[in-house]
Amino acid sequence: MATVTALAAKLDSADETTYRVAPHNIEAEQALLGAILVNNDAFYRVSDFLLPEHFFEPVHLKIYETTASLIRAGKIATPITLKTFLQDDDLGGLKVSQYLARLAAEATTVINAQDYGQTIYDLAIRRNLITVGEELVNTAYDSPVDAPPREQIEEAERKLFALAEKGRYEGGFQPFSSAITTAIDMAARAYERDGGLSGIATGLRDLDQRMGGFQNSDLIIIAGRPAMGKTSLATNIAFNMAKAHVSERLPDGTLKTSNGAIVGFFSLEMSAEQLATRIVAEQSAISSYKIRQGKITENEFFRLSDVAAQIEKMPLYIDQTGGISIAQLVARARRLKRQRGLDILFIDYLQLLSGSNKKGDNRVQEVTEITTGLKALAKELNVPVIALSQLSRGVESRDDKRPQLQDLRESGSIEQDADVVMFVFREEYYVKNREPKPGTEEHFKWQAEMDSIHGKAELIIGKQRHGPTGTVQLQFDAEVTRFSDLAAADHLPERLE
Numbered sequence: 001m002a003t004v005t006a007l008a009a010k011l012d013s014a015d016e017t018t019y020r021v022a023p024h025n026i027e028a029e030q031a032l033l034g035a036i037l038v039n040n041d042a043f044y045r046v047s048d049f050l051l052p053e054h055f056f057e058p059v060h061l062k063i064y065e066t067t068a069s070l071i072r073a074g075k076i077a078t079p080i081t082l083k084t085f086l087q088d089d090d091l092g093g094l095k096v097s098q099y100l101a102r103l104a105a106e107a108t109t110v111i112n113a114q115d116y117g118q119t120i121y122d123l124a125i126r127r128n129l130i131t132v133g134e135e136l137v138n139t140a141y142d143s144p145v146d147a148p149p150r151e152q153i154e155e156a157e158r159k160l161f162a163l164a165e166k167g168r169y170e171g172g173f174q175p176f177s178s179a180i181t182t183a184i185d186m187a188a189r190a191y192e193r194d195g196g197l198s199g200i201a202t203g204l205r206d207l208d209q210r211m212g213g214f215q216n217s218d219l220i221i222i223a224g225r226p227a228m229g230k231t232s233l234a235t236n237i238a239f240n241m242a243k244a245h246v247s248e249r250l251p252d253g254t255l256k257t258s259n260g261a262i263v264g265f266f267s268l269e270m271s272a273e274q275l276a277t278r279i280v281a282e283q284s285a286i287s288s289y290k291i292r293q294g295k296i297t298e299n300e301f302f303r304l305s306d307v308a309a310q311i312e313k314m315p316l317y318i319d320q321t322g323g324i325s326i327a328q329l330v331a332r333a334r335r336l337k338r339q340r341g342l343d344i345l346f347i348d349y350l351q352l353l354s355g356s357n358k359k360g361d362n363r364v365q366e367v368t369e370i371t372t373g374l375k376a377l378a379k380e381l382n383v384p385v386i387a388l389s390q391l392s393r394g395v396e397s398r399d400d401k402r403p404q405l406q407d408l409r410e411s412g413s414i415e416q417d418a419d420v421v422m423f424v425f426r427e428e429y430y431v432k433n434r435e436p437k438p439g440t441e442e443h444f445k446w447q448a449e450m451d452s453i454h455g456k457a458e459l460i461i462g463k464q465r466h467g468p469t470g471t472v473q474l475q476f477d478a479e480v481t482r483f484s485d486l487a488a489a490d491h492l493p494e495r496l497e
Contacts, residue, residue, distance in 0.1 A: 023126045024056035025119055032116035033063055034107030037078060037100065043071050046117030054124035062086060063100070079104050125163060132159045154331035200261045200344055200384065203240025205485045206472045207459060211420070214344060214384040215466060219375040219417055221350075223389040223408060224424035225396070229457065230388045231270070232481040233424055234346050235279050237386075238263045241344060242314035261343035262315040264336050266329060268352035272320040276311075282482040283307045315341070325354045326373040337381050345381075347374070349388035350414070368413040375417045389414060391423075401430050405462045421463040426476060428453045457483065 035042040052065040066085045070077040079100035086096045094102070136156050143152065199213025214220060224230045244260030267275045281288035284303045290296050291304070317340065319332060329347070336342050347353070355366035371387075378385040391407045403423035408414045415421060431449055436442040457476040461469045473486045 022056070022130060023123045025123055026057055026060075028116045028119045029055055029057055029060045030103055031107065032113055032120065033060060033067070034103040034105075035113045035116070036064075036067055037082075037104040038107045040071050040077055042113035043067065043077075045114045050117045050121055054121050056120075056123065056127070059096075059099075063103075128163055129160075132156065132163070154328055157331045157334060158327075200241055201244065202237045203244070204237070204472070204474065204483065206474075210461065210470065210472055211464065211467060214386070215419075216382050216384060217379045218384045218419040218465075219371070219378050220384055220386045220420040220422070221389050221408075221414055221418045222386060222422050222424065223391050223403065223414075225391050225401075225403070227429055228424040228426055229476060229481060229483065230424050231348050232278070232282065233459070233483050234265075234348055234386060234388055235275065236282060236483045238265055238316060238344075238346055239279055239283060239311075239314075242316040243310065245315050245343075255341065257341070257343050262341045263317065263344055263346065264333060264342050265316065265318045265346045265348070266324075266332075267318055267320050267348050268322050268324070269348060270320070272318045275318060275320070278481065279311065280304055280307050281480050283310075285477075285480050285482070287479050288481070322352065323354065326370045329353065330373060330377050333377060333381060337383075342381060342383055344383055345377075345385045347385070347387040349390065350374075351390050364413075371413045371417040375419075401425070401427070402458070402460060403462070415463065418463060419465045420461065423458075423460040423462055425458045425460055426456075427458070428456065428476075428478075456486065
């Protein structure tokens with residue numbers, strides 16, 4: 001008993017500074033509330049970012065909340081009008097009515113209102129950071145056996161990124177002159193960038209001319225039936241962007257991409273090694289089956305080595321994890337953006353993602369969640385997100401196999417959420433599969449048709465928010481699965497008779 005008494009006495013006499021108090025600034029809260037009570041215009045300087053829960057002192061929270069309600073209702077908020085809505089509790093010898101009067105009497109100029117509001121907001125964000133840290137520690141101690149640590153890491157990243165995005169004062173109305181300046185800056189960047197594009201160049205001339213490059217915050221769907229070359233087109237574009245990457249150092253020491261892109265590629269179907277083999281085959285013009293079987297010449301081996309050395313230096317990052325959820329993908333994309341930078345994100349392919357509903361009862365709702373999440377991610381990270389997508393088998397039942405928007409598989413949300421929808425179509429694939437008996441008249445007609453479409457592909461733009469739809473003609477080398485610009489007929493070399 002004596003020991004307990006001694007311990008209690010020791011605790012009572014302990015220095016109060018040994019206790020860590022959450023960061024706050026009561027004086028700033030009082031100064032802001034006083035300024036608002038004296039001149040309600042001060043409220044509009046902070047109302048777009050400052051909420052009642054950002055106040056540390058509960059009484060101040062209640063005062064600000066009531067003040068906001070009165071002002072938004074078109075009424076005047078003063079110590080007299082507020083007194084009706086607040087309980088007249090004792091505040092260390094002062095009644096609430098007396099406290100309101102003192103806040104107004106000691107108020108500073110309204111000019112400082114935004115600075116006080118920002119101080120209060122910053123301290124609230126710091127307190128939220130402390131809460132996230134405490135939750136992280138407690139969850140790590142008390143997590144169930146069947147809860148993988150990866151999920152906790154991704155949840156912590158989500159909360160931290162949400163705080164980073166919330167911890168801003170930007171937003172609301174701006175002078176039109178600011179918007180004009182932004183537009184001129186975008187035009188200047190387009191002038192300086194390869195091809196004079198406002199977006200990121202794909203390396204395919206005709207596609208860039210039609211779209212102006214891939215635009216930030218856009219969700220772009222590249223769809224097609226199997227064997228059309230969706231993955232090949234995505235890897236071609238990703239390589240072109242990473243190869244063209246150039247960055248500049250800003251005055252604050254950070255790096256900013258001035259040309260090309262830092263590329264993130266989620267390969268949900270193929271392993272990183274398979275994807276790397278495909279990219280090397282495409283860029284070295286050596287078929288991937290020859291690479292896998294080792295049937296290459298010495299010159300071809302040197303070509304492979306040169307391409308591999310180029311790729312090693314490129315900002316091209318691959319995640320080969322299969323079967324991940326949209327939440328996991330978002331967390332990893334945020335992490336890449338934060339750690340190494342990110343200018344564009346590829347996903348191969350959309351149907352291999354899963355939603356948060358693990359039961360999978362309703363696939364349409366799940367795809368809707370995925371496409372909504374991808375569009376939100378594009379806006380959040382301010383980068384283009386390119387998602388590959390399968391098409392329904394309805395294409396095969398038509399005489400004209402060219403895809404349409406209605407062929408998008410499983411959900412209308414793909415068309416709804418996407419800013420751009422493109423279809424990869426190779427008529428050669430279908431014509432080749434219906435070869436008639438050799439030596440017949442039909443076979444001669446078939447051969448003539450094959451010759452006219454050999455090595456050609458169409459990229460059909462079925463939807464584009466920022467520009468026209470239509471078809472872009474491309475060259476496709478099936479041997480190495482490589483897309484390139486199709487030479488115009490009037491630019492072909494003269495034929496020798």
